[in-house]
Amino acid sequence: MKAVFKKLFYLLHSKEENSKENLPTNYFLILLSNTATKLGDTLSNPKTVLTWVMSFVNAPVYLISLIVPIRESGSMLPQIFLASVVKKKKQRKYVYVFGAVLQFVSVLAMGCITLFFKDSFAGWLLIIALIVFSFSRSLCSISSKDVLGKTIPKNIRGKLKGYIVSIAGILVLLAGLFMLYKSKTDANVYFYSVVLFVASSMWLLAAILFATIKEPNSKKSENKESFKEVLQRINLLRKDAHFRHFIIARSLLLCSALTAPFYILLTQKHIGKDLYLLGLFIVANGIAAILSAPFWGKLADLSSKNVMASAVSIASVLGILIFMLIYFYPMIAKEFYIYPIAxxxxxxxxxxxxxxxxxxxxxxxEGNKRTDYVAVSNTIIGVILLITGGISALVSIISVEGVLLVLSIFGLFGAFASYKLKNVEA
Known part of the structure; x- marks a missing residue:
């Protein structure tokens, strides 16, 4: 298998010169494990699948509105405290493995809850399972970037991520087509449970693959963590202007994530909640990943800040355009094809x-500084997500289209802030 990985690696990166013996094997183990988790993410996506599942078990609307903020912010908030745990490990891949196994258990629990419970009780149980899932995700997030930085050279990281998203996109496309096929018959509780069971198995597979990565030992931090040291880590925002500017830009980039549920809400409002619509959204997302990820990956190896600026500009212009179409031409809102295309x-x-x-x-x-950057960045973004997600959920009761417009305008500021960042690939 090692020889196969080596041949495939040099087929993809024939011009790359690198003496790391384990690079090809690590490259494909990261690719396969990340592909598995991305498929699992799609099959349990809070913006699409979990929303449909919560509606199917008759969970209250106020619980459904909590799904995206909890899932997104819950995976980020603990990271500033978890950074010290990761920095004390020489082999940080095992933090990822533990987190992946916990995600397997929590999504498996979601499938069981969907199968056996209904109404508010089912909704609360799903929220609890989602909280566990989000915490587990934070372990994987903070450790995976460190392992990636230690095992994969800077000049091919973007391409690797592009291949991951593209391959996962093909699998997601197949999953969406299967859901379109199932929409011809009545999808019942067993169907949704099986979807979640398959999703959970993806994290178990990822844990197994990631555990076999040949990771070089990290410099182990012997310092005992204190609350004062956590505050000092946050102090990076004051001392490090480059990092502070990145946080500002990333906060404004949230438009692309936060607007997604509102496209779903607009669809449900104007078209309905049929399963075929869920299938169409998953297919659309899969095709988008297949077509765009390799392109974004290659560009990111040249200038990742320009990728951020260009991509969020597309999301912002799209949101503003959809708002204008619905506001000035309300009959267009009844055309179902508008939403999958958007x-x-x-x-x-x-x-x-x-x-x-x-x-x-x-x-x-590099090294522990990267771990601190990831931890502080994700924790701050988690707080911002929780606040903006909660406000957006409340305001959407008044006007879904209005929230879409405001978030899209913020995205334009994010494009400008991203463009002004330093080029770290230079």
Whole structure:
């Protein structure tokens, strides 16, 4: 298998010169494990699948509105405290493995809850499982970037991420087509449970693959963590102007993530909640990833900050355009094809935003400093997500279209802030 990985690696990167013996094997183990988790993410996506599942079990609307803020912010908030745990490990891949196993258990629990419970009780149980999932995700997030930085050279990280998203996109496309096929018959509780069971298995597979990565030992931090030291880590925002500017830009980039549920809400409001619509959204997202990820990946290796700026510009212009179409031509809102097309374009944009900002922060620093950057960045973004997500959920009761417009305008500021960042690939 090692020889196969080596041949495939040099087929993809024939011009790359690198003497690291384990590079090809690590490259494909990271590719396969990340592809598995991305498929699992899609099959349990809070913006699409979990929303449908919560509606199916008759969970209250106020619980459904909490899904995205909890899932997104819950995975980020603990990271500033978890950074010290990661920095004390020489082999940081095992932090990822533990987090992946916990995600497997929590999503498996979601499938069981969907199968056996209903109404408010089912909704609360799903929220609890989602909280566990989000915490587990934070372990994987903070450790995976460190392992990536230690095992994969800077000049091919963007391409690797692009291949991951593209391959996962093909699998997502197949999953969406299967859901379109199932929409011809009545999808019942067993169907949704099986979807979540398959999603959970992806994290178990990822844990197994990631555990076999040949990771060089990290410099182990012997310092005992105190609350004062946590505050000192936050103090990076004051001392490090480059990092502070990245945080500002990343905060404004949230438009591409936060607007996604509102395209779903607009669809449900004007078209309905049929399963075929869920299938269309998943297919649109899969095709977007397949087409755009390799392109964004190659560009990110040249300039990840330009990828961030370009991608969020697409998301912002799209949101403003959809608002204007619905506001000035309300009959268009009844045309079902508008929403999958918009979601496809948003998928292209969001793929670029995610790939660009992940590549940027990995390339900003090395070693324990990278771990601190990731931890502080994700914790602050988690707080911002929780606040803006909660406000957006409340305001959407008044006007879904209005929230879409405001978030899109903020995205334009994010494009400008991203463009003004330093080029860390230079």
């Amino acid at each position: 979601f496809f374009i948003l998928g292209i944009a969001h793929s670029g935003v995610r790939l660009g900002r992940k590549t940027y922060i990995v390339n900003m620093a």
